Amino acid sequence: METLHIRAENSTIEMLMSLINDMSKDGKEIEIIDDISYEKEYRMIKTGxxxxxxxxxxxxxxxWSELLGK
Known part of the structure; x- marks a missing residue:
């Protein structure tokens, strides 16, 4: 799967998101990661x-035992 980073005006992003949603409904495999999510995921993986x-x-x-207090 390829990766594409887009910097655009909000109205352009909204149009692209609408198109992406339509493609997803048609069964196309699409994963959207914004900059904030990417950076957070990157830091978590690096820390791990x-x-x-x-x-x-x-x-x-x-x-799980610790989280559930058992």
Whole structure:
């Protein structure tokens, strides 16, 4: 899948989003990531990889137990 970054006026973005929504309804595979989401995801992945290198990981079941207070 290719990636495309667009910088445009709000009205242009709205027109593009309408077209993208129509394409999605037709079954086309489309994923939209805005700059804020991209940067947040990038930082989370980077932090996760650093934690793995340091051995700062927690098992899935242990995490859920902590979150659920069990």
């Amino acid at each position: 990889l650093q934690e793995i290198k340091k051995g700062e990981v927690i098992e899935h079941d242990e995490l």
